[in-house]
Amino acid sequence: MNDARSELIAAARAVVGEMKLRKDFSAGGVGAAIRTVQGNIYTGICIDLGSGLGFCAEVAAIAQMLTHRETQIDTVVAVTSDGIISPCGRCRETMAQIDARNLACKVLLGEDREVLLCDLLPNHWLTQDGHMSTCPC
Numbered sequence: 701m702n703d704a705r706s707e708l709i710a711a712a713r714a715v716v717g718e719m720k721l722r723k724d725f726s727a728g729g730v731g732a733a734i735r736t737v738q739g740n741i742y743t744g745i746c747i748d749l750g751s752g753l754g755f756c757a758e759v760a761a762i763a764q765m766l767t768h769r770e771t772q773i774d775t776v777v778a779v780t781s782d783g784i785i786s787p788c789g790r791c792r793e794t795m796a797q798i799d800a801r802n803l804a805c806k807v808l809l810g811e812d813r814e815v816l817l818c819d820l821l822p823n824h825w826l827t828q829d830g831h832m833s834t835c836p837c
Contacts, residue, residue, distance in 0.1 A: 704775070705808060708733045708741065712757075712779045715743045725749050730785065732757035732778040736770045758791040762798060771799040776817075777808035784810055792820050800826040 716731035730746040744760025757778055765771070773795060778785050786809055787795070795802045795817055803818040803826065818824060 704735070705811070705814075708735050708775055708777050709779065709784065709808065709811065711741050711743055712777050715745050715757075716779055716781055718781075721747075721749070725754075730757040730778055730780055732761045732776065732787075734758070734761045734765055734773050735775045736765060737772045737774045738770060739774075740765075740768065740770065742768070756788060756791050758787050759794055762794060766798070771802075773799070773802045773805040773817075775806040775808065775814070784808060786820070792817060796821055796824055796826055803827065 712731045712733035714731070716728060718726050718729040720726050725748060727747045728745040729748065731743060732745075733741055733743045735741050742761045742764040744757045744762070744764060746757040746760070747754040758776060761776075765773070776787065776795065778787055787807060795805065803816070803821065803824060805817050806814045807817055807820060808814050818827070
């Protein structure tokens with residue numbers, strides 16, 4: 701595993717730690733870290749609430765990235781206390797819609813495994829109407 705990958709995984713693991721909010725609600729069971737093409741790292745945790753009101757750790761990290769006026773992701777990882785997990789479909793789509801160039805970002809699926817976001821979103825609609833002239837996948 702390379703140092704950049706290790707650093708990103710460590711940043712995501714550093715924010716994991718489930719906390720109870722109420723009887724059935726919690727936060728922090730999943731942590732995520734994003735490295736932007738500028739080299740900045742942003743983190744976030746999930747919030748699990750009733751009625752679909754919560755959100756994923758990747759979305760929290762994306763919000764932090766956008767707060768700093770950045771949109772382009774180089775690498776993203778999500779972790780639980782048990783290991784690295786793949787982003788859900790909603791998170792994948794959010795990353796693509798924030799900036800179509802994110803279809804070329806690296807998604808860590810293990811300590812030594814990565815894929816491009818476009819591998820997880822094949823034939824994406826943003827690549828078919830001029831938003832992204834060449835998809836790396």
